[in-house]
Amino acid sequence: MELLNKIFIAPFVDMVAAPDFLMQVLWEGLVSGVLYSLIALGFVLIFRSSRIFNFAQGIMVVFAALTLVGLHEMGVPAWISVALTLAVMFGLAVSIERIVLRPLVGQPDIILFMATIGITLFLIGFGEIIFGGENKQMITSELGIPTGDFVLEPFGGLLILQHIDITAVLVAAALVVSLLLFLNKTRMGRAIRALGDDHQAALSVGISLQTIWVLVWFIAGIIALVTGIAWGSRAGVSFALEVIAYKALPVLMLGGLESITGAIIGGLMIGMLEKMFEIYWGAPLLGGNTESWFAYVLALVVLLFRPQGLFGEKIIERV
Amino acid sequence: MKDLYEPYVTDDGRTIGGCLMEMKNITLKFGGVVAIKDISFDIREGEIRAIIGPNGAGKSSMLNVISGFYTPSEGEVWYKGSVRPMMKPYEVARQGVGRTFQNIALFEGMSVLDNVMTGRLTHMKASLWEQAIWWGKAEREEVHNREQVEKIIDFLEIQAIRKTPVGRLPYGLKKRVELARALAAEPSLLLLDEPMAGMNVEEKEDMSRFILDVNDEFGTTIALIEHDMGVVMDLSDRVVVMDYGKKIGDGTPDEVRGNQDVIDAYLGVPHA
Ligand SMILES: Nc1ncnc2c1ncn2[C@@H]1O[C@H](COP(=O)(O)OP(=O)(O)OP(=O)(O)O)[C@@H](O)[C@H]1O
Ligand SMILES: [Mg+2]
Numbered sequence: 001m002e003l004l005n006k007i008f009i010a011p012f013v014d015m016v017a018a019p020d021f022l023m024q025v026l027w028e029g030l031v032s033g034v035l036y037s038l039i040a041l042g043f044v045l046i047f048r049s050s051r052i053f054n055f056a057q058g059i060m061v062v063f064a065a066l067t068l069v070g071l072h073e074m075g076v077p078a079w080i081s082v083a084l085t086l087a088v089m090f091g092l093a094v095s096i097e098r099i100v101l102r103p104l105v106g107q108p109d110i111i112l113f114m115a116t117i118g119i120t121l122f123l124i125g126f127g128e129i130i131f132g133g134e135n136k137q138m139i140t141s142e143l144g145i146p147t148g149d150f151v152l153e154p155f156g157g158l159l160i161l162q163h164i165d166i167t168a169v170l171v172a173a174a175l176v177v178s179l180l181l182f183l184n185k186t187r188m189g190r191a192i193r194a195l196g197d198d199h200q201a202a203l204s205v206g207i208s209l210q211t212i213w214v215l216v217w218f219i220a221g222i223i224a225l226v227t228g229i230a231w232g233s234r235a236g237v238s239f240a241l242e243v244i245a246y247k248a249l250p251v252l253m254l255g256g257l258e259s260i261t262g263a264i265i266g267g268l269m270i271g272m273l274e275k276m277f278e279i280y281w282g283a284p285l286l287g288g289n290t291e292s293w294f295a296y297v298l299a300l301v302v303l304l305f306r307p308q309g310l311f312g313e314k315i316i317e318r319v
Numbered sequence: 320m321k322d323l324y325e326p327y328v329t330d331d332g333r334t335i336g337g338c339l340m341e342m343k344n345i346t347l348k349f350g351g352v353v354a355i356k357d358i359s360f361d362i363r364e365g366e367i368r369a370i371i372g373p374n375g376a377g378k379s380s381m382l383n384v385i386s387g388f389y390t391p392s393e394g395e396v397w398y399k400g401s402v403r404p405m406m407k408p409y410e411v412a413r414q415g416v417g418r419t420f421q422n423i424a425l426f427e428g429m430s431v432l433d434n435v436m437t438g439r440l441t442h443m444k445a446s447l448w449e450q451a452i453w454w455g456k457a458e459r460e461e462v463h464n465r466e467q468v469e470k471i472i473d474f475l476e477i478q479a480i481r482k483t484p485v486g487r488l489p490y491g492l493k494k495r496v497e498l499a500r501a502l503a504a505e506p507s508l509l510l511l512d513e514p515m516a517g518m519n520v521e522e523k524e525d526m527s528r529f530i531l532d533v534n535d536e537f538g539t540t541i542a543l544i545e546h547d548m549g550v551v552m553d554l555s556d557r558v559v560v561m562d563y564g565k566k567i568g569d570g571t572p573d574e575v576r577g578n579q580d581v582i583d584a585y586l587g588v589p590h591a
Contacts, residue, residue: 187443194426194437201424204386205504206412206441 011280020157025279026272031165033271034172035227035244040251040263041179042220047257048196049216050101050209051109055116057220058245059123064089064221065228065237069139070131078142082225089221097213105209124239133239138232140164145233168230175226176264179219183260188215196258250299254310262311270295323361324400335556336364338397339508339540340385345394347380347564354380355391356564362508367534368542369551372561373584378544379421381561382510385542386418387411399507413441417506419497421513421544427486431477431496432468434485438503439464468503474536475499475529491522495529502533509533511543515550523547527554552576560584 015022039057046054067088071081100115141147146163153159183189195202195212203209224245228237231244251270255262274294282290302310321327324337340362347355354377362368370378383389385396387408396403398414406414417438426434443460472478475495480488485496494514501509514530515523527550533539545551551558552572560568560575562584568575575581 187440190433190437191440193429194440197426197428198424200388200420201426201500202437203388203408204412204418204420204424205437205500206409207437208407208409 006285007281010284014280018157019155020153020159023154023159025275027159027161028165029272029275030268031169031271032247032275033268034169034176035230035267036247036251036271037264037267038172038175038223039227039245039248040255040267041176041260042223043248043252044255044258044260044263045192045196045216046220049192049212050112052101052112052116053109053257054220055113056119056123057224057248058242059120059127059239060089060092060221060224061228061231061245062237062239062241063092063123063127064225065138065232065241066127066131066136068225068229069136069232069237072139072142073136078139078144081139082143085225086222089225090218093214093217093221096217097210101213102210127239135236135238138229138237140229140233143229145229164230164233168233171226172230175223180260188212192216247295250295253299254302256309256311259309259311262309266310270298273298326364329556333365333556335366338362339364339399341397342381342385343395343397345381345384345391345396347377347384347389348392353564355384355561357394358561358564358566359394360559360566360569362540362542363557364540365534365538366540366556367530367554368540369555369558370542370544370561371546371548371551371558372567375563376561377564378561379512382418382512382542382544385411385508386416386510412504415504415507416510417501417504417508418510419494419501419512419514421516423490423493423497425485425493425497425500428484430482430484431488431499432472432481434496435468435472435499435503436464438500439468441504442467467505471499471502474532475502491518494518494526498526498529498533502537502539505537507540509539509541511541513544513546515545515547523550530554 039061042057043054046052046057064085068081068085071084072078076084096119100119101112104112104115145167148163150161150163150166151158152161181189183193191202191207192212192215194205195207195209199209227244228241231241235241247270248267251263251266254270255264255266274291277294278288278290282288282294322337323341326334326336328334338361341359342361343359345355345358346353356377358381370381372378380389384391387406387410390405398416403411412418426437429437442464472481475498477492477495477499480492480496485493488496498511498514501511511530515526518526530541530543531554534541543554545554555572557570558568558572558575559566560578560581562580567580567584568578570578
């Protein structure tokens with residue numbers, strides 16, 4: 001009885017009793033959620049245009065953040081470091097296309113997936129050699145990102161919004177919106193969508209695979225840098241950052257590997273649900289730390305009932 | 320013998336131009352399979368050129384060589400008077416060679432309009448920056464591209480389904496949308512791989528009319544693969560006949576119809 005109460009009644013009573021706290025929880029979930037969406041979007045773009053499941057996305061976050069901080073440590077001004085890091089990410093996209101993707105074109109998907117594991121291992125080694133393996137501080141204030149907070153008092157309660165988080169949400173949201181505009185309104189964006197739909201047809205209208213691949217990997221690089229800055233500002237810059245990119249996995253399981261909308265909605269959902277679960281169920285009932293696994297379990301449960309993901313078309317087996 | 324680079328007038332009064340594309344001694348191998356064996360033929364400007372032959376003869380392979388999807392093991396492709404270096408399919412497309420596919424290759428998730436718009440990609444030259452802020456060249460280009468696309472949509476009579484996602488269309492209409500997309504690029508040479516396969520008589524008549532109209536009004540040179548002999552004889556100026564990767568006939572429909580090798584191939588006379 002007591003357990004049922006703790007599962008089905010008490011949490012909701014708490015939510016209603018302290019709506020300001022519920023808002024705080026949802027806000028924090030949202031902050032993680034936009035970043036998950038952003039990373040998932042990077043995965044989706046690469047998957048749609050090349051059928052590659054990019055295992056290296058996580059390490060790209062670390063690599064971008066390390067490069068940024070490392071350059072600054074060498075005395076390069078903050079914003080120039082950002083520009084240089086973008087240039088490095090572009091160089092990485094070009095190299096990956098030339099050295100890895102182009103020779104492997106037409107190989108089975110699993111080979112390409114293995115290749116991205118290779119890229120991951122290379123970036124870990126390369127990053128450590130150049131920037132060292134120790135934990136670094138993100139150059140948050142040097143980039144002019146405010147570090148204070150707003151205190152609001154909804155329902156006579158208390159809601160604290162960190163400036164860093166607000167900035168992260170705004171920048172991530174702006175990036176998502178510009179990506180959507182780019183995909184829908186520009187020539188290159190149309191080409192990316194077209195390539196995702198049908199390779200042969202895309203080639204027949206003059207779309208270059210190579211150009212698009214460089215482009216989507218560069219976009220993944222930009223996303224890596226933004227998430228690296230946002231997450232690095234809270235948790236510091238180390239190889240542990242990589243794990244946040246893997247949160248995109250359950251997002252993709254929910255949203256579907258090919259759906260842009262799915263990635264965005266799935267990311268926001270997982271961000272908020274895992275936070276709510278942790279606070280209202282995980283911590284009181286399971287001793288906390290549920291955020292590390294909740295998303296995966298949620299995705300598995302959803303897949304049991306909807307194997308096509310939340311937004312996929314119904315799969316009808318051909319017999 | 321007609322001069323390859325001089326126009327001539329056909330018996331029914333059509334003016335056919337000089338050579339647009341010439342295949343010289345093309346051979347194509349897939350491992351041990353020889354799909355095309357030392358074939359040469361030419362396509363003249365403004366003509367409708369048919370490629371026919373039994374199943375597996377190598378017709379689609381030939382179209383794929385022309386459009387750069389396959390690289391020939393031997394031989395040269397000449398286009399607009401010069402030999403073509405090895406090119407990727409997208410580069411060939413940008414040179415003005417458009418195509419459709421035997422198994423329809425459309426962007427299933429996009430609307431008819433968006434599909435046809437992708438045909439204009441090669442005509443968009445504005446920089447990313449101009450596109451991003453929707454300014455100057457980008458805006459003018461978009462307006463012009465839309466006009467062209469609407470013209471083709473009207474021409475092929477698919478106004479009613481402009482906004483429909485292509486995945487939902489019946490087979491016959493999909494074929495028409497694929498043609499529209501290829502046309503949107505304003506190709507100099509249009510390659511059609513079995514544009515009427517799987518259509519009923521009425522749909523075939525429509526498609527035949529569109530092909531003739533395209534050739535007539537836009538002056539587009541067309542090379543097409545077709546199994547329906549009646550259609551081939553009606554549409555084409557000249558026909559190449561393939562069998563087991565070899566060329567067994569080349570000429571006007573009447574010439575080809577009287578060719579003993581062609582008759583044998585179609586009647587299934589066993590190969591020596
Ligand atoms: N990508 C490929 N890889 C291996 N073999 C191929 C490939 N494409 C075609 N072939 C082979 O080449 C030969 C000719 O095939 P092709 O598709 O060109 O014939 P076709 O004349 O278009 O036939 P159909 O009328 O059935 O479309 C066949 O034996 C086919 O199996
Ligand atoms: Mg064929």
